[in-house]
Amino acid sequence: MTRRFEEKVLEVYQDRGIRELPHSSIGQEAVGVGACYPLEDDDILVPSLRTRAVMLLRAPLDEIVAGMYGTRSGPSNGRTTEHHMGSSEYGILGTTGMIGAHLNPAAGAALGNKVLDNDRVTVAFFGDGASQRSEFHSALNFATVQELPVIFVIENNHWTEASPIEKLVAVDDLADLANHGLPTKVIDGQDVEEVVDATATAAQRARDGDGPTLLEAKTYRYRPHAETMPEHRDEATLEEWRDRDPIELYRSRLLEEDFVTEDEIEEIDRRLQTRIDEAFEAAETDELPDEETMYHVYKDTEIDHWKGVVR
Ligand SMILES: Cc1ncc(C[n+]2csc(CCOP(=O)(O)OP(=O)(O)O)c2C)c(N)n1
Numbered sequence: 001m002t003r004r005f006e007e008k009v010l011e012v013y014q015d016r017g018i019r020e021l022p023h024s025s026i027g028q029e030a031v032g033v034g035a036c037y038p039l040e041d042d043d044i045l046v047p048s049l050r051t052r053a054v055m056l057l058r059a060p061l062d063e064i065v066a067g068m069y070g071t072r073s074g075p076s077n078g079r080t081t082e083h084h085m086g087s088s089e090y091g092i093l094g095t096t097g098m099i100g101a102h103l104n105p106a107a108g109a110a111l112g113n114k115v116l117d118n119d120r121v122t123v124a125f126f127g128d129g130a131s132q133r134s135e136f137h138s139a140l141n142f143a144t145v146q147e148l149p150v151i152f153v154i155e156n157n158h159w160t161e162a163s164p165i166e167k168l169v170a171v172d173d174l175a176d177l178a179n180h181g182l183p184t185k186v187i188d189g190q191d192v193e194e195v196v197d198a199t200a201t202a203a204q205r206a207r208d209g210d211g212p213t214l215l216e217a218k219t220y221r222y223r224p225h226a227e228t229m230p231e232h233r234d235e236a237t238l239e240e241w242r243d244r245d246p247i248e249l250y251r252s253r254l255l256e257e258d259f260v261t262e263d264e265i266e267e268i269d270r271r272l273q274t275r276i277d278e279a280f281e282a283a284e285t286d287e288l289p290d291e292e293t294m295y296h297v298y299k300d301t302e303i304d305h306w307k308g309v310v311r
């Protein structure tokens with residue numbers, strides 16, 4: 001679903017534009033999907049700028065696409081696009097434009113659930129770039145000291161916009177930066193089952209009251225940082241990662257194990273494509289929000305200026 005959805009986003013963006021600037025997660029889907037799969041419906045999810053799978057898992061497709069178009073049926077009724085979207089209804093804490101700023105709120109959500117003595121786990125996703133922010137350390141330290149039910153998942157796609165992570169840190173594994181006394185595990189982010197297993201173990205630990213875990217999932221994005229940005233990475237490395245495509249890997253495994261047939265996979269694909277196409281059609285005709293929607297968002301909002309944003 002995540003792959004087909006993102007392909008559609010790119011197609012529409014290149015063809016006629018949408019309000020949101022796509023930051024594609026193509027290539028990284030197994031991290032978000034795998035980490036959410038073993039969770040309960042009322043666990044709290046805190047996505048990174050790129051964890052597209054989180055919204056797709058929890059929110060109705062029509063609402064997500066409306067969010068991308070900035071129209072009134074989106075979860076924030078047009079106040080923000082899906083890129084930084086949250087929804088208390090769907091148990092998703094929205095992130096902000098500040099990389100890493102969602103990590104302390106994630107620990108806060110986990111503290112809340114601990115105080116309420118419920119069984120809910122919080123899972124926070126963030127990139128390798130966000131691991132360079134001070135929030136990484138304050139959130140991990142606080143969560144460890146307080147034994148909070150939270151899982152931190154680094155989506156290490158090896159690049160922070162235009163900077164390779166190897167130029168930013170002197171360690172091979174970012175997990176080695178997390179010297180805060182919590183368990184850490186480096187996992188293959190292209191292997192969805194490995195992500196599921198690691199998250200299931202971390203979730204159990206959190207529910208047992210034993211505290212947080214940090215998972216570092218090694219992965220790669222196939223697209224540039226965002227659609228308007230230049231490509232800084234070399235084609236050979238990209239090709240190596242494409243050879244370990246998470247969806248192809250899992251598809252081959254399922255076929256080898258006779259778990260599904262080619263026909264069944266094609267049928268699933270067709271069904272998804274139809275649902276996605278319908279959601280985009282609905283968003284094309286959805287209305288933009290009323291002017292009042294913008295009140296109390298920005299001080300002294302220039303409504304005319306806002307209207308001038310190209311759809
Ligand atoms: C504090 C801060 N610095 C810089 C930026 C600009 N910026 C937006 S995304 C990004 C890269 C983030 O890299 P990473 O955390 O690895 O996530 P990825 O884009 O690779 O998924 C940067 C530098 C920002 N949004 N916030």
Ligand SMILES: [Mg+2]
Binds near residue numbers: 129155158159
């Ligand atoms: Mg990155």
